[in-house]
Structures are given as structure tokens and as C-alpha cells.
Amino acid sequence: MSGAKMVVQALIDQGVDTVFGYPGGAVLPIYDEIFLQNSIKHFLVRHEQGAVHAAEAYARSTGKPGVVLVTSGPGATNAVTGLTDALMDSIPLVVLTGQVPTFMIGSDAFQEADTVGITRPCTKHNWLVKDTDALAHTLHSAFHVACSGRPGPVLVDIPKDVQFANGTYEGPAKMKSHYQPQLKGDLDAITALVAVMETAEKPVFYTGGGVINSGPIASQLLRELVEATNFPITSTLMGLGSYPGNGANWLGMLGMHGLYEANMAMHDCDLMINIGARFDDRITGRLDAFSPRSIKAHIDIDASSINKVIHVDIPILGDVAHVLEDMLKVWKARGRKTNSKALKTWWAEIDGWRKIRCLDYAADSKVIKPQYALERLEALTKDHDRYITTEVGQHQMWAAQYMTFNDPNRWMTSGGLGTMGYGVPASIGAQVAHPSSLVINVAGEASWLMNMQEMGTAVQYCLPVKQFILNNERLGMVRQWQELLHGERYSQSWSESLPDFVKLAEAFGAKGILCSDPADLDEAIMEMLAYDGPVIFDCLVEKHENCFPMIPSGKAHNEMLLGNAAMKGAIDASGSVLV
Amino acid sequence: MNALNITKGTSSKSAYNLRSGHADLNERHTLAVLVANEPGVLARVIGLFSGRGYNIESLTVAEVDHEGHTSRITIVTSGTPQIIEQIKAQLGRIIPVYDVHDLTVEGPSVERELSLFKVSGKGEKRVEALRLADVFRANVVDSTLDSFTFEVVGSPEKIDAFADLMRPLGLSEMARTGVAALSRG
Numbered sequence: 001m002s003g004a005k006m007v008v009q010a011l012i013d014q015g016v017d018t019v020f021g022y023p024g025g026a027v028l029p030i031y032d033e034i035f036l037q038n039s040i041k042h043f044l045v046r047h048e049q050g051a052v053h054a055a056e057a058y059a060r061s062t063g064k065p066g067v068v069l070v071t072s073g074p075g076a077t078n079a080v081t082g083l084t085d086a087l088m089d090s091i092p093l094v095v096l097t098g099q100v101p102t103f104m105i106g107s108d109a110f111q112e113a114d115t116v117g118i119t120r121p122c123t124k125h126n127w128l129v130k131d132t133d134a135l136a137h138t139l140h141s142a143f144h145v146a147c148s149g150r151p152g153p154v155l156v157d158i159p160k161d162v163q164f165a166n167g168t169y170e171g172p173a174k175m176k177s178h179y180q181p182q183l184k185g186d187l188d189a190i191t192a193l194v195a196v197m198e199t200a201e202k203p204v205f206y207t208g209g210g211v212i213n214s215g216p217i218a219s220q221l222l223r224e225l226v227e228a229t230n231f232p233i234t235s236t237l238m239g240l241g242s243y244p245g246n247g248a249n250w251l252g253m254l255g256m257h258g259l260y261e262a263n264m265a266m267h268d269c270d271l272m273i274n275i276g277a278r279f280d281d282r283i284t285g286r287l288d289a290f291s292p293r294s295i296k297a298h299i300d301i302d303a304s305s306i307n308k309v310i311h312v313d314i315p316i317l318g319d320v321a322h323v324l325e326d327m328l329k330v331w332k333a334r335g336r337k338t339n340s341k342a343l344k345t346w347w348a349e350i351d352g353w354r355k356i357r358c359l360d361y362a363a364d365s366k367v368i369k370p371q372y373a374l375e376r377l378e379a380l381t382k383d384h385d386r387y388i389t390t391e392v393g394q395h396q397m398w399a400a401q402y403m404t405f406n407d408p409n410r411w412m413t414s415g416g417l418g419t420m421g422y423g424v425p426a427s428i429g430a431q432v433a434h435p436s437s438l439v440i441n442v443a444g445e446a447s448w449l450m451n452m453q454e455m456g457t458a459v460q461y462c463l464p465v466k467q468f469i470l471n472n473e474r475l476g477m478v479r480q481w482q483e484l485l486h487g488e489r490y491s492q493s494w495s496e497s498l499p500d501f502v503k504l505a506e507a508f509g510a511k512g513i514l515c516s517d518p519a520d521l522d523e524a525i526m527e528m529l530a531y532d533g534p535v536i537f538d539c540l541v542e543k544h545e546n547c548f549p550m551i552p553s554g555k556a557h558n559e560m561l562l563g564n565a566a567m568k569g570a571i572d573a574s575g576s577v578l579v
Numbered sequence: 580m581n582a583l584n585i586t587k588g589t590s591s592k593s594a595y596n597l598r599s600g601h602a603d604l605n606e607r608h609t610l611a612v613l614v615a616n617e618p619g620v621l622a623r624v625i626g627l628f629s630g631r632g633y634n635i636e637s638l639t640v641a642e643v644d645h646e647g648h649t650s651r652i653t654i655v656t657s658g659t660p661q662i663i664e665q666i667k668a669q670l671g672r673i674i675p676v677y678d679v680h681d682l683t684v685e686g687p688s689v690e691r692e693l694s695l696f697k698v699s700g701k702g703e704k705r706v707e708a709l710r711l712a713d714v715f716r717a718n719v720v721d722s723t724l725d726s727f728t729f730e731v732v733g734s735p736e737k738i739d740a741f742a743d744l745m746r747p748l749g750l751s752e753m754a755r756t757g758v759a760a761l762s763r764g
Contacts, residue, residue, distance in 0.1 A: 304672050
């Protein structure tokens with residue numbers, strides 16, 4: 001079998017039916033094999049970065065690995081941002097790149113780049129295959145590594161002569177790997193955690209993307225545990241949906257733009273149970289003031305996440321679903337105890353924080369407030385079978401704050417890397433995976449422009465993605481920081497010479513909708529939802545709205561700025577060096 | 580809270596008090612990393628150290644099991660106890676890494692380094708260099724009428740000491756292999 005045919009056969013044997021990619025000289029043999037079969041559907045993007053983000057959203061919304069096929073040189077380098085994004089957010093991807101023939105490697109051949117060298121720090125693992133006989137085993141290993149343990153992107157670089165040459169194919173069953181991450185948590189540590197849970201007066205669950213990566217059972221077990229213990233629960237941006245946003249114990253998202261009650265609970269708790277989150281700097285704020293009185297437990301499948309930033313008292317290495325299952329078993333076996341009297345007081349305290357109503361904003365009858373736009377979008381779409389993607393910036397935080405996620409795998413956003421330009425291709429990947437569902441990309445106009453070429457992909461494949469652009473003609477988050485930190489000197493943070501988005505939509509063959517009056521908003525959103533095809537919705541919003549609550553850089557969780565707070569001097573000199 | 584003997588309401592078990600005190604003290608650790616001998620594995624290890632800002636004091640690598648395609652990388656590094664733990668966890672995360680041993684904490688170990696010294700000189704200095712080499716049990720592996728090349732094997736400290744003695748006697752060039760280490764017993 002030729003190497004090129006092996007690639008297609010390995011994908012089929014791994015259960016792959018969807019590939020995002022872009023052809024070029026060094027992958028032509030594989031594209032030829034794709035032409036000759038019908039099992040795998042290939043989606044032609046407009047830029048390789050788009051292929052990787054689309055595959056990320058496909059993976060996140062299905063739980064299956066995303067697969068990308070691109071050419072050598074620029075094809076590979078264009079994929080680097082997406083690979084880094086997937087590494088930061090632990091998204092399983094298998095990226096296949098073409099390479100110049102083995103005998104030309106190192107000669108600065110046309111479209112040659114040291115792809116494994118360039119992508120070594122931004123993949124979980126990568127391989128250069130120099131022998132067709134090793135190709136099948138490498139491809140199956142790639143899927144195993146991408147999906148096992150903490151998921152992540154992997155890359156297989158395949159020189160053109162290896163694609164042409166014949167070799168022996170072997171199926172996935174023969175694949176052997178020493179890489180077998182531990183799934184079960186240590187039972188003594190789990191018992192220690194349960195014992196602390198039984199007496200804790202102010203406990204809080206702090207959950208992250210690891211719950212979603214662990215699979216739907218993990219979310220189910222988490223819900224069971226929260227209901228059984230009546231502990232409050234908050235989540236990172238990446239973990240939204242693992243516990244329902246309309247659930248009784250839900251505090252809302254935590255972190256830099258998290259809810260007041262969530263951050264205060266984190267600061268004041270006496271027991272913090274981190275489930276599949278990683279104490280990111282957007283979460284912790286000032287490290288030496290982070291939750292000073294709590295015992296901290298951390299459940300994570302990646303040993304290097306534990307004690308990396310925050311020292312924890314009860315580390316539990318293992319898969320979230322496996323550990324939660326054991327936690328529930330141990331807790332039940334020990335008599336289902338909690339400190340219910342203290343919990344009642346704790347909930348009363350939390351209810352006091354909730355009364356602050358930290359998401360309140362000044363309504364306006366003439367200008368659309370971005371928060372209002374998202375409240376209406378939420379109200380009009382919450383009963384749909386809905387997937388939300390975002391770009392990066394203020395709109396992303398507002399979407400996380402004002403929209404409700406009741407199920408896992410419904411929320412696709414670039415968390416760790418903060419990649420502007422993620423949302424448009426991500427909406428395409430999610431729509432490909434769920435053709436009959438409603439997919440909305442909540443965007444800012446500046447981010448949206450970064451990968452807008454993918455509208456061509458949406459139109460080509462009749463993917464009815466809705467691009468909901470909160471257009472403030474600003475790089476809103478940059479503008480907000482310049483207002484807070486840089487004396488209101490708005491250096492390069494406005495969007496000059498914006499396109500007419502309605503005409504742009506029409507030029508792509510999509511539908512364009514413009515809305516600038518709050519009174520027209522509901523009707524315009526309904527028009528967007530009713531249209532059976534891709535839509536660019538240009539929602540002109542208040543230009544100078546800031547995103548609150550906010551923990552300024554260098555401050556602690558209990559030093560949040562609320563919407564009506566005085567802004568000047570909120571961040572001191574030591575905080576301004578942080579990002 | 581008695582399961583762990585953690586006193587509730589104090590911050591003695593929380594993150595930040597644990598870091599203060601000894602946290603600023605750098606420790607020197609010798610790590611033995613067993614890896615699959617495949618292309619790029621050394622680059623992965625070195626890239627990890629440079630990418631995350633860890634120190635490498637010395638690094639040696641060679642295949643130790645030809646049939647099993649296994650190489651052994653010996654790294655001498657330094658950092659706070661938390662950084663050392665993090666280095667080990669990050670190394671363990673590299674897919675072709677089979678095992679990471681911290682020889683500094685896993686019981687007694689032996690460390691040896693091989694070095695070559697070229698010492699040029701005439702007359703009394705030349706005689707003195709040869710006499711000191713004998714004290715250090717150095718071998719003469721090359722000699723000309725106006726130079727010796729010595730081979731010294733020992734701990735890094737012994738090699739440092741030998742270099743200090745040779746410098747005034749005409750040390751013109753030296754090469755060191757870095758530390759190779761094994762646990763005792």
C-alpha cells in the first residue's frame with residue numbers, strides 16, 4: 001500500500017469522517033487518495049490557521065479528535081497558532097503536514113521548513129516519518145497520544161517520497177505504546193479529601209476544562225456530587241457547561257472578569273476543590289493573596305499542573321471522571337456527611353454577595369449596550385439546540401457572563417492562548433459537527449476580521465453559522481486597559497476603515513443584517529435565526545463600555561472593580577507590568 | 580479537618596507561607612532521564628529547559644541500551660524545591676521519556692566527570708604540572724616537548740580543583756564531559 005493510501009486508511013480505521021485542510025505540492029499524493037474515496041469528507045478552508053481552529057471546535061463539540069491536513073512550509077507554519085491554542089486549552093488534534101522528499105530535507109528546498117522543529121514546543125508530541133513502513137504505526141500512535149491523558153495537539157510530518165513509496169499497513173490494534181497515563185486517583189488521597197469535605201464550613205468546587213475533556217460522564221458525576229453535598233460551584237472560562245448555568249448551586253464564572261460571588265467565595269472559602277483546572281493567572285489574581293485560609297485539593301490528570309503555581313494540600317493525580325466516581329463512592333460509604341449547619345451560614349453569606357448584582361449595567365434606550373445585546377441573544381436562543389463560539393476580548397467575557405451554558409461541549413472559546421480570529425473558523429468546525437444545530441459566533445469586529453476569509457468556507461459548504469458581531473469600532477479590551485493603565489492614551493486601539501459588514505456578507509454570498517437601535521434588536525435577531533444560511537450580524541454597540549467586574553492585575557479576589565467603581569488609579573505600577 | 584492534621588483557619592497549610600522561608604534557596608539536583616533513543620528527543624528535553632527558563636549546569640547523553648533503543652540523559656540543574664519538582668513533572672510529560680530519577684534525593688549516588696587538560700610550559704612549571712597530575716591520579720594521554728594533555732576523572736569539584744592548580748602552570752585548553760551519575764548499590 002502506498003504511504004498516501006495508508007494515511008487515508010489509518011484515518012478511516014481511527015473512525016475519522018471529517019478532515020479540515022488545504023492542499024499544496026507536498027501533500028498532493030494524499031489529496032489524490034482523498035479524491036478516490038468517499039468515507040472521509042474534506043472541508044477546504046481558506047487559510048491553514050482556519051483549518052486548525054475549525055478542527056479544535058469540532059473536537060471540543062464532539063469529544064472526538066480534530067484532524068487537519070496541510071502542506072509543507074507555509075502550510076505548516078500557518079498552523080502554528082492553532083497548534084499552540086490547542087496545546088494551551090488541551091484540545092485533541094491530529095495535524096498531518098506534507099514535507100519535501102527525504103532526500104531534499106535540509107537543502108532549503110521549495111516550501112521546506114523544519115516543521116517538527118518549529119512545532120516541537122507547540123505540540124504534545126510530533127513525528128517526522130522517514131520510512132513508509134513506520135507510517136501506519138506512527139499515525140495510530142498519534143491518535144493515541146492526542147487523546148490519552150491530558151489531551152493535546154500532535155503533528156505527523158510526512159515527506160512526499162514516503163507518501164509515494166509502498167509499505168506494509170498495520171491496523172490500530174497492533175499499536176503499542178508505553179504512554180499510558182494513570183486514570184484512577186489514589187484512594188488514600190480521595191479519602192482524605194472526603195474527610196475534609198465532611199467537616200468543611202465554607203467549601204467551594206472550582207472546576208475547569210478538564211471536566212469537559214474527561215467526557216460527559218465526568219459532568220454527570222460532578223452534577224451528582226454538587227447536588228449531594230450542596231456545595232457551591234464555580235468554573236473557569238474553559239469549564240462552562242460542565243455544571244448547568246441554571247443550576248441552584250452555580251455561582252457563575254470566576255477569575256479576572258468573573259462574578260463577584262464566585263471570586264469572593266474563592267477568597268473566603270476554607271476548602272477549595274479544584275477539579276480539572278490549573279490555577280491560571282486569570283483565575284488567581286495576586287498569588288500571595290489567593291484564597292489565604294483554605295485547604296486546597298487539586299484533581300488533575302497532568303502531574304505538572306499540580307503544585308505548579310499554587311501549592312495544594314491534597315493532590316490527586318487522575319482522570320476527573322474516575323476520581324469523581326471514587327469520591328462519590330467513598331463519601332456515600334462514609335455515611336453521606338456534610339457540615340450542613342455551617343453550609344447554611346455559608347450560603348447566606350454567598351446570597352449576600354449575590355445581592356450586589358455585579359452584572360447590572362446602565363441600560364440605554366438609544367444605544368445598544370453590548371450586555372443588552374447578549375442578554376437578548378441569550379433570551380431568544382436559549383431554547384435552541386445551540387453551540388456558541390467566540391473571538392477574544394470584551395465580547396468573549398460578556399458572552400461568558402450573560403449567556404447560560406447548561407451542557408458541556410457547547411462553548412468553544414480560546415482560553416489559554418487568547419487567540420483573536422478563533423471564532424469564525426471555530427463556528428465552522430462546530431457547525432460541520434452539528435449540521436442541524438444553531439451555531440453562533442459571538443465576536444468583536446476587530447477579532448472577527450482576523451479570519452473572516454473563512455466566510456467563504458461557510459458559504460461553500462452551506463454552513464448556516466451566525467456571526468454576531470458586537471461592533472464598537474474599538475479593540476475594546478485593549479481600550480479598556482489603556483483607560484485603566486495608560487492614562488487614556490488610546491494608542492492604535494480603534495478600528496479605522498471598517499468594511500460595510502452587510503455588503504461584505506453579500507459579497508461572500510451570505511446575508512448581512514445591521515442593527516443599531518435597541519428597539520429593533522429582537523426583531524433583527526429573529527431575522528438572523530430565521531435565515532437558513534450564514535449571516536453576518538453587525539450589531540453597533542456603545543463604543544466605550546467597559547467589562548466588569550474586573551480583578552485588576554496585581555490585585556486579589558476581594559479587590560474587584562465593579563461597574564460603578566472609580567476607575568482611575570485602580571491598578572498600581574506593580575500591577576501594570578502584568579498582562 | 581482531622582484527616583490530614585490540618586488546623587482549620589490558619590494559613591500554615593496554604594500556598595504562600597510554604598513558599599516563604601526556604602523558597603529562595605536554590606538546590607542543585609542531578610537527574611537521570613531515561614528516554615527512547617529517537618530523533619529530536621534531546622531537543623525536546625533542552626527545549627523544555629530553555630522554554631520554561633530552567634537552568635542546565637551540565638548535560639550528558641548517550642545510548643545505554645542499543646537493543647531497547649534507550650538513552651540516558653544526566654542533567655545537573657538548580658532551582659528552588661518547587662522548581663525542581665516542576666522540572667521533574669515536566670520531564671515526565673515528554674512522551675518519549677520513560678523515567679525520571681532524582682539522584683540527589685533517591686539515596687546515595689556516585690557522580691563522575693571526565694576532563695582533558697592541555698598544559699603548556701617548560702622547565703620547573705612543566706615538572707610541577709606533572710607532579711600535581713600524579714597527586715590527582717591524572718593520566719598523561721598526550722605529550723610534546725612543551726605540553727602535556729592530562730585526563731582527569733572524578734567529581735566536578737575535583738576537576739575544578741585541578742583546573743585551579745593548572746591555570747598558573749600554563750593551562751591552555753580544557754574539555755569536560757559533564758556529569759554521569761548512578762545511584763549506589
